[in-house]
Amino acid sequence: MSETLLIIEDNPQNFYMMRFLLEKNGFTVIGVENGREGIEKALTLKPRAILLDIQLPEMDGYAVAEELTKHGELGDVPIIAVTSYAMVGDRERILAAGATGYIEKPIDPETFVAEIVQYLADGCGHLEKRQ
Amino acid sequence: MVLDDQGEVIEILSIGSDITDRIQAEEEIRRLNDDLRQHAAVLEQRVADRTAELVIARDRAESADRIKSAFLATMSHELRTPLNSIIGFTGIMIQGLAGPLNEEQQKQMRMVQGSSRHLLALINDVLDISKIEAGQLTLAFTAFALRPAIEKMVGLVSPLAEKKGITLVLDIADDVATVTSDQRRLEQVFLNLLNNAVKFTDKGQIRISCRRDNGHYRLSVSDTGIGIQPEELPGLFQPFHQIDTGLSRKHEGTGLGLSICKKLMDMMGGTIDVQSRWGQGSTFTICFPRQAGDLS
Numbered sequence: 001m002s003e004t005l006l007i008i009e010d011n012p013q014n015f016y017m018m019r020f021l022l023e024k025n026g027f028t029v030i031g032v033e034n035g036r037e038g039i040e041k042a043l044t045l046k047p048r049a050i051l052l053d054i055q056l057p058e059m060d061g062y063a064v065a066e067e068l069t070k071h072g073e074l075g076d077v078p079i080i081a082v083t084s085y086a087m088v089g090d091r092e093r094i095l096a097a098g099a100t101g102y103i104e105k106p107i108d109p110e111t112f113v114a115e116i117v118q119y120l121a122d123g124c125g126h127l128e129k130r131q
Numbered sequence: 132m133v134l135d136d137q138g139e140v141i142e143i144l145s146i147g148s149d150i151t152d153r154i155q156a157e158e159e160i161r162r163l164n165d166d167l168r169q170h171a172a173v174l175e176q177r178v179a180d181r182t183a184e185l186v187i188a189r190d191r192a193e194s195a196d197r198i199k200s201a202f203l204a205t206m207s208h209e210l211r212t213p214l215n216s217i218i219g220f221t222g223i224m225i226q227g228l229a230g231p232l233n234e235e236q237q238k239q240m241r242m243v244q245g246s247s248r249h250l251l252a253l254i255n256d257v258l259d260i261s262k263i264e265a266g267q268l269t270l271a272f273t274a275f276a277l278r279p280a281i282e283k284m285v286g287l288v289s290p291l292a293e294k295k296g297i298t299l300v301l302d303i304a305d306d307v308a309t310v311t312s313d314q315r316r317l318e319q320v321f322l323n324l325l326n327n328a329v330k331f332t333d334k335g336q337i338r339i340s341c342r343r344d345n346g347h348y349r350l351s352v353s354d355t356g357i358g359i360q361p362e363e364l365p366g367l368f369q370p371f372h373q374i375d376t377g378l379s380r381k382h383e384g385t386g387l388g389l390s391i392c393k394k395l396m397d398m399m400g401g402t403i404d405v406q407s408r409w410g411q412g413s414t415f416t417i418c419f420p421r422q423a424g425d426l427s
Contacts, residue, residue, distance in 0.1 A: 013213075021228070024228060084208065105215060106218060109222040109228070110222065110226065
């Protein structure tokens, strides 16, 4: 039984790339384009993990993460932020908002899946991105 | 008073002084005080008016800054997003993940990827120089270990150096430990110097040395490459300067790298210098404080 990952991403090509790589590695992928839909889907689906694009239109990634962490039933669902913000302050902000870790854009097709798998193995809690 | 025999007043003597001057002086003072008060009122009004003008000008400047900052941030995102798609998908295809590629397809995919990476480097450089020129580039200081940072950058260029048959020599002094600086930007400068060294060297070695020098670190990248002509040296750190050696078509570059390095080093309170002999090689040295961030 394959694990389901929820991806909240508004750029269709970014989403396609992530889904392609993850499905190749046996995951089932569900995608939504905005934060609100993402929160609803997360609650109904209870995915194995949530991949959250930080640069979302309307409700931004930080707000989505904060909202998701308010729901106790999602307590063991790691939130992995996908962000092009690499600055020190932003990393803290992402983790403070409730993300377990983050993956930097541009997505590196060679390491993307391995990074996700690592986060799943590590479970929830505030972890720094693997160097 | 002088009285006669019958007690009538004959003369009145009095001792007086001529106070005309005094009265006139007091008048003058009163007049000058009034003038002064009037001038002060006029000046006060002028100061108030000028302050109001400056507040408007300052608000306009701050607003322009915010617009510039938002523009650069948006451009950054908008320009990089499609490119990341190109680089990512060609990467997937080259790995064979979307099906096997024949040799020719592999070759052409690699060319597409190479060009895309070059384009991304150009965009990054143009955005950096724009931010710097607009006063929008800010440094973020953290404490980090210098040796691993140097080793990481050297690691990034070793595949290409190996391919060209160039030896990389690391000579980092034992007392090179932590530094407080902008890690990302410092690494950007090291990498730029390393990339240049590999680019302009066809054989021999590149020596990377790092020493502590009182409150500073001094890092040199020394190569046995083609070197730089003396007349090229003054303009080296100016933007859009790319040495035309006739081989320039082989050396893809943006022409912005060294000027960005210079500006970054300036911002960090450091320096960048070059020594070179045509036909023999070049040594680029950066010097930066161990504790940046005490800068205003």
